[in-house]
Amino acid sequence: MTGCDGPAENASALRDAFSVQNQIFSTKRLLDVGYVPEPDHIVARNEEIRRLASSLNPSIVGETPSNAFLYGKTGTGKSLCARYTTRRIVEAAENDISVGRVIVDCSQENTETRAIKATVRGLNDSEVTGLVVPETGFGRSRYYSLLWEILDTRFDAVLIVLDELDRLEGTDFLMQLSRATEANKLERCSVGIIGISNKIKYRNRLDERVKSSLQEREIVFTPYDCDALRMIIQSRSNAFNSSVLSDDVVSKCAALAADEHGDARKAINLLRHAGELAAIDGADKITVQHVNNANNMAERDRVNALLAGSTIQQKATLLAVVSLALVEKSRTFKTPEVYAAYEDICAESGLETLSKRRIYDLLREWEFLEVLEITRTGGGRARGSYLHHRLLEDPSVIRSAFEESDRFARIGISSGTTTTTWSNI
CATH class of the missing domain: 3.40.50.300 (P-loop containing nucleotide triphosphate hydrolases)
Incomplete structure (x- = not known):
């Protein structure tokens, strides 16, 4: 049979999918969230x-x-x-x-x-x-x-x-x-x-x-720095068979976790998911590409879960920050900038515009979910203080999640005299 697998090959592939894949993992439980390591493995x-x-x-x-x-x-x-x-x-x-x-x-x-x-x-x-x-x-x-x-x-x-x-x-x-x-x-x-x-x-x-x-x-x-995260990952290396884990992979996992929140749980979960992807590929070691793929999947799944449980106004508020981040190539904005972007989104989508106070409350909800970080900054003498809203998640990942929503799929956002839509961001 030319150009397709026969019954024997299909049956073999199906059996492999349910077989024990042990080229990668040795003691996988060492990567479980609830695992409590020995004293010499508790880092920093x-x-x-x-x-x-x-x-x-x-x-x-x-x-x-x-x-x-x-x-x-x-x-x-x-x-x-x-x-x-x-x-x-x-x-x-x-x-x-x-x-x-x-x-x-x-x-x-x-x-x-x-x-x-x-x-x-x-x-x-x-x-x-x-x-x-x-x-x-x-x-x-x-x-x-x-x-x-x-x-x-x-x-x-x-x-x-x-x-x-x-x-x-x-x-x-x-x-x-x-x-x-x-x-x-x-x-x-x-x-x-x-x-x-x-x-x-x-x-x-x-x-x-x-x-x-x-x-x-x-x-x-305090959050872990990159060196501490690298040590934490190395302390769980016995979860894998020998020669599976390279220094490049350890450094990549540590860097990705350190860049966001200094989250050790994220670093360990990322390593585990990268190992699972390597096992699915039939590889004998984890590569940096496995780590990148695992990170993209994890971020997308997290954002999709957050959006699935959010109201339309919560989504519009977050979309305002994300749109600004994509246009301005920055992740930090003042409240008036966010509210102006939110008003544009409401106008384009036919959504009722809420008050500034209510939008502030919705931004605080995203802060609670650790999507945003909100800090108060002094504006100098006689200028008062103002809030900075910093987007912690990758805006391109959130954009991908929004693209799956019919209502917001092609919403534009004004920056100066230019209106940008998802199609050309």
């Missing part, structure tokens, strides 16, 4: 670990640990260090001291009741306490009663890690935990709260009573 965070361990250290002898809040952008090692440090504290407890820990993902357990239930279920051992915690059927006060009983029955000290704390609705859970001993809810057990947030201003949301009760220590995680 010794000082943060030392400070957190110092805060929690009293629990080793059954005394009350200090509360601690970890702040920093996504992928800067906050959760990794919290998991590692709390695990080591539990292991280091003296023989007659029982220290427990639980990790609550507040992006999932985002209400007070869900957070309490997750904490109770994570700390309970029915064989020790004799308590059974059902998935449903209990009210909030009942879960609190179970929590206090479990803590006093099982532990001298407990470390409660609240990951993505800024996603938790309200502050009542923090209030209850921080005042449990003072309110005579606990007689034996002491509680240490480790809050983790991407939002460094999260503390401003708390009322004064909660702040007074917490008295937490703040530890800020």
Whole structure:
């Protein structure tokens, strides 16, 4: 049969698609997001670990640990260090001291009741306490009663890690935990709260009573630089077979992650996806092109996911910034420039124009999603201050996502006297 594969070749290709591809990966789990490496593989965070361990250290002898809040952008090692440090504290407890820990993902357990239930279920051992915690059927006060009983029955000290704390609705859970001993809810057990947030201003949301009760220590995680990211990637090299990973590939992954947010999770995920592409290609090593392809796919998927969950006005606001970036060859703009571009987009698309205040709120929403970075800059003496909106994502990637939207596919944007459309950007 000329020019096409026969049945045997097609069957072989199909079998290969479902076979184990092990030319690339050796221990792939080392690239999992939840993997906690050994101490010698935790890079550039010794000082943060030392400070957190110092805060929690009293629990080793059954005394009350200090509360601690970890702040920093996504992928800067906050959760990794919290998991590692709390695990080591539990292991280091003296023989007659029982220290427990639980990790609550507040992006999932985002209400007070869900957070309490997750904490109770994570700390309970029915064989020790004799308590059974059902998935449903209990009210909030009942879960609190179970929590206090479990803590006093099982532990001298407990470390409660609240990951993505800024996603938790309200502050009542923090209030209850921080005042449990003072309110005579606990007689034996002491509680240490480790809050983790991407939002460094999260503390401003708390009322004064909660702040007074917490008295937490703040530890800020700065973004990784390129050298640190390179070391982090090298520390996961055992995930691959020998000779699969070259220095060029490691440097490329580190550079791409450093250029954006200094995000170690992005660097590791990028390496994993590049390895998967190499495995699909049947290659015996990862190339820089595999990394570039993986990066393009990841960025496109992320932007598509963000746009899919956005309203038409949110999209128009982002499109204003993206259009300016593509025309002006810059990524940073003042609020009046963004609003003028937004007005042009509304005029061309027939969309209702919102007020400047509402557009500012929508820009803040994109900042929350880490698509934009907004900073206030002084304009000099007698000139006041103004906001800079900096686009963090690649504008060409966002443009590609917008091109898939019928409403915005051919929207133009004015720059001076020139109107530019997607077709000629």
